[in-house]
Amino acid sequence: MLTTSPTSPTTAPTVRGGNILSMLSAMGAFRPMGERILQDHGIAFVSPDAWYDLASYALALRTIATRMGANTLFMIGKEIPNHIDLPPGLDRFEVVVGSFGPAFAMNHRGAGAGGITYEVTGDWTGRIVSATPYPCDFDRSVITGFFEKLLGARMRVAHDAFGPCKKRGDATCLHIVSRASAS
Numbered sequence: 417m418l419t420t421s422p423t424s425p426t427t428a429p430t431v432r433g434g435n436i437l438s439m440l441s442a443m444g445a446f447r448p449m450g451e452r453i454l455q456d457h458g459i460a461f462v463s464p465d466a467w468y469d470l471a472s473y474a475l476a477l478r479t480i481a482t483r484m485g486a487n488t489l490f491m492i493g494k495e496i497p498n499h500i501d502l503p504p505g506l507d508r509f510e511v512v513v514g515s516f517g518p519a520f521a522m523n524h525r526g527a528g529a530g531g532i533t534y535e536v537t538g539d540w541t542g543r544i545v546s547a548t549p550y551p552c553d554f555d556r557s558v559i560t561g562f563f564e565k566l567l568g569a570r571m572r573v574a575h576d577a578f579g580p581c582k583k584r585g586d587a588t589c590l591h592i593v594s595r596a597s598a599s
């Protein structure tokens with residue numbers, strides 16, 4: 417007997433609408449421009465619990481970076497934690513550094529944990545590898561924002577300059593996380 421599965425392998429990866437709405441809220445005054453760019457990529461009337469094509473959303477973020485600058489996209493990503501309900505218990509470096517893969521898995525379908533892996537390399541230092549479809553400036557800004565919001569500390573998240581980069585067509589980017597000096 418033939419059966420159809422709702423999770424057939426041909427199903428394209430999707431992102432939860434709530435994620436998109438948090439990004440739009442984080443845009444502040446730029447929100448109307450963000451909504452127009454999303455609409456250009458076929459994403460409109462976003463509802464928090466609906467699911468949207470991930471590739472289209474990632475392309476929209478790339479368009480935002482092209483039109484508004486990578487720095488603006490970085491500022492938007494960093495603001496996102498101020499526009500979502502944060503789960504309790506994320507209050508130590510070792511816990512936060514490991515939370516990005518599970519968080520991605522919860523907010524996306526058909527894309528696993530986004531190829532996000534991590535390693536704690538010392539006291540308040542670690543490495544996060546990301547293979548999400550998102551621009552790496554966006555990944556880096558979201559990571560920075562979550563660390564700072566959850567731990568209340570200034571953090572430095574630096575893209576490894578010598579390794580692979582999604583911008584050059586590689587599968588992953590590596591981000592090196594450390595606590596920013598107080599001075």
Ligand SMILES: [Zn+2]
Nearest residue numbers: 552581582589
């Ligand atoms: Zn990169």
